[in-house]
Amino acid sequence: MTNSFAGRTILITGAGRNIGAHLVSHFVTQGAFVIAATKSTAVQVGENVAQIDVDLSEVGAGVRLMSDALALRPSIDYVINNAARQDVALLSHEEPERIADLFQVNVGTIAEILATIARGGTGVQSVLNITSIEALRPRPGHAIYGATKAALDALTRSAAVELAPNCRVNGLRLGLIESPGIAEAWPEGVGSWGAHAPLKRMGQQRDISEAIEYLLPATWATGSILDLDGGIGAVAPW
Numbered sequence: 261m262t263n264s265f266a267g268r269t270i271l272i273t274g275a276g277r278n279i280g281a282h283l284v285s286h287f288v289t290q291g292a293f294v295i296a297a298t299k300s301t302a303v304q305v306g307e308n309v310a311q312i313d314v315d316l317s318e319v320g321a322g323v324r325l326m327s328d329a330l331a332l333r334p335s336i337d338y339v340i341n342n343a344a345r346q347d348v349a350l351l352s353h354e355e356p357e358r359i360a361d362l363f364q365v366n367v368g369t370i371a372e373i374l375a376t377i378a379r380g381g382t383g384v385q386s387v388l389n390i391t392s393i394e395a396l397r398p399r400p401g402h403a404i405y406g407a408t409k410a411a412l413d414a415l416t417r418s419a420a421v422e423l424a425p426n427c428r429v430n431g432l433r434l435g436l437i438e439s440p441g442i443a444e445a446w447p448e449g450v451g452s453w454g455a456h457a458p459l460k461r462m463g464q465q466r467d468i469s470e471a472i473e474y475l476l477p478a479t480w481a482t483g484s485i486l487d488l489d490g491g492i493g494a495v496a497p498w
Contacts, residue, residue: 263290263291264473264476264477265287265290265291265292265473265476265477266290266291266292267291267292267293268291268292268293268337268338269292269293269294269295269333269335269336269337269338270287270292270293270294270295270336270337270338270339270340270476271294271295271297271325271326271329271336271338271339271340272284272287272294272295272296272297272339272340272342273297273314273316273325273340273341273342273343273369274297274298274342274343274344275294275296275297275298275303275311275342276296276298276299276300276301276302276303277298277301278437278439278465279342279390279437279465279468280296280298280342280343281301281303282465282468282469283340283342283468283469283472284296284303284309286469287469288306288308288309290473291308292308293308293309293310293333294308294309294310295310295311295312295329295332295333295336296309296310296311296312297311297312297314297316297325297329297343298311298312298313298314299313299314299315299316300313310332312325312328312329312332314328316343316364316365316369317345317361317364317365318364319364319368320372321369321372322368322369322370322371322372322373322375322376323372323373323375323376325369325373326372326373326376326377326382327376330381330382334383335382335383336382336383336384337383337384337385337386338384338385338386338387338388338476338477339373339377339384339386339387339388340387340388340390340472340476341370341373341387341388341389341390342390343365343369344365344366344390344392344405344408345361345362345365345366345405346402346405347362347404347405348401348402348405349401349404350400350401350403351403351404354403354404358404359404362404362405362408363404363407363408363411366405366408366409366411366412367408367411367412367415370389370412370415371415373387374387374415374419374423374429377423377427378419378422378423384427385426385427385428386427386428386429386430386475386476386477386478387419387423387427387428387429387430388430388431388432388472388475388476389412389415389416389429389430389431389432390431390432390434391409391412391413391416391431391432391433391434391485392405392406392409392433392434393433393434393435393487393489393492393493394406394409395409395410395412395413395433396410396433396493397492397493397497399449409433412431413431413433413485416429416430416431416483416485417483417485420482420483420484421483423482424482428478428479428481428482429482429483430475430478430481430482430483430484430485430486431484431485431486432468432471432472432475432485432486432488433485433486433487433488433489434463434468434488434489435453435457435462435463435487435488435489435490435492435493436449436450436453436457436462436463436489436490437462437463437464437465437468438461438462438463438464442462450462453490453492456492456495457489457490457491457492457495458490458491458492458494458495459490459491460490461490462490463488463489463490467488468488471486471488
């Protein structure tokens with residue numbers, strides 16, 4: 261299979277930690293030039309990595325990010341919208357400011373990026389939005405997060421229609437992904453996942469990068485959202 265990423269430029273948001281940091285490293289090894297967007301975590305920059313510091317909770321941050329990225333490279337091939345806030349709170353404890361911040365980071369900034377691409381001149385051929393199974397299968401305390409991801413699913417499909425045929429827009433709907441300390445911090449969630457997921461494990465970072473390797477360059481896929489959840493979405497909820 262031909263390497264679709266050698267010589268390509270990829271913009272990745274939320275690039276400083278966990279999934280984002282893995283994706284930066286992964287695609288650099290694939291020969292891509294990566295623009296790593298992060299709020300506060302330093303990225304190891306080098307010949308094939310450039311960092312942009314950005315606070316995606318600010319209105320207009322998506323537009324500024326695209327402008328800064330295009331100042332680094334005249335054309336961007338792919339965008340991976342990975343950044344997200346996942347605050348946990350019951351609705352009775354939610355505050356207006358936090359609700360607004362979650363929607364801005366998880367939906368608003370991505371809409372700004374897509375709007376910039378729609379206006380032309382970016383060179384973007386494909387966008388991959390990282391969404392969540394909580395858009396479809398919510399848990400208590402995750403209402404606002406789930407609502408933002410449901411909105412992102414809708415935005416992904418709508419943008420796919422508007423940006424075609426010049427740019428494809430797809431989604432990757434993730435289940436529970438293993439990260440350092442998650443079993444200790446959320447034992448009830450991890451235990452429940454292991455008891456119900458048919459594949460009996462959390463997702464690994466390599467599972468995500470393998471799926472993205474397919475979706476980003478897939479030339480006949482747009483408006484598609486792939487469930488990557490260890491089979492949990494196939495389990496009856498009763």
